Ligand SMILES: O=C(O)CCC(=O)C(=O)O
């Protein structure tokens with residue numbers, strides 16, 4: 477473990493959450509509370525996702541991006557009504573006023589057939605994936621990884637419930653039939669003469685509940701430390717996810733848990749790959765200020781909203 481990381485973002489050992497000992501579970505909850513109140517970001521180790529599954533997901537991701545542009549454009553996101561598929565370099569502006577991001581990406585969600593009533597009803601980002609042809613194993617690996625990441629994210633949300641001293645099962649409805657997005661990202665090296673403000677991924681907060689980020693060994697992720705007033709590096713730590721609180725959890729907790737700005741500048745000189753998993757949750761669930769998140773004299777900053785409406789509003793803001 478690098479000194480730098482231990483000096484910046486906390487590392488939380490999640491094994492305690494899976495233990496039968498109440499004190500071990502309470503210790504995880506307390507560590508989460510401290511991390512979410514300060515940084516809104518932490519490393520998670522002993523999370524239970526098999527290293528080989530993650531390695532396969534990275535190998536398939538790299539194989540996808542290594543294809544000729546023509547093959548990638550066959551699954552272009554513009555062909556999907558539900559935000560799935562390939563998004564070329566410089567297609568997203570995550571930081572208002574900055575040049576477009578130096579990354580290309582591929583979006584995967586839960587596979588829902590076109591004749592499903594939820595798709596017919598026009599539920600946000602709900603529908604079939606666009607699967608690339610000619611990449612054997614891609615779909616099976618991504619589906620297995622999606623399911624494993626969903627299960628882990630649900631466990632982290634349950635632990636966040638404990639950290640907020642909510643009754644067990646408080647998030648059951650939010651976790652049932654939840655939406656999530658697996659995003660494969662590829663960053664070319666930062667150019668020697670970038671345009672002013674040009675970077676891999678502009679400063680932004682994530683929209684949904686929580687994000688589980690797996691990154692290769694290039695580094696480049698930076699997290700805004702509001703108390704210190706500076707960017708801190710969040711380098712990869714072997715076997716750890718970087719986990720962060722998204723806007724939805726910020727809203728839910730009246731910003732007691734922070735949805736924190738972060739960005740990527742790939743100065744490694746190498747191609748960088750990362751795989752964030754955005755846990756959105758049950759689109760029909762209504763999010764309103766949680767008990768225990770108002771200090772005396774405080775009132776809720778945000779009116780109640782469904783997860784679906786919140787997501788629509790956030791997407792409208794970055795994609796226009
Ligand atoms: O690539 C990374 O390390 C972070 C990506 C990210 O923050 C995002 O896609 O929301």
Ligand SMILES: [Fe+2]
Nearest residue numbers: 680681682738
């Ligand atoms: Fe992000």
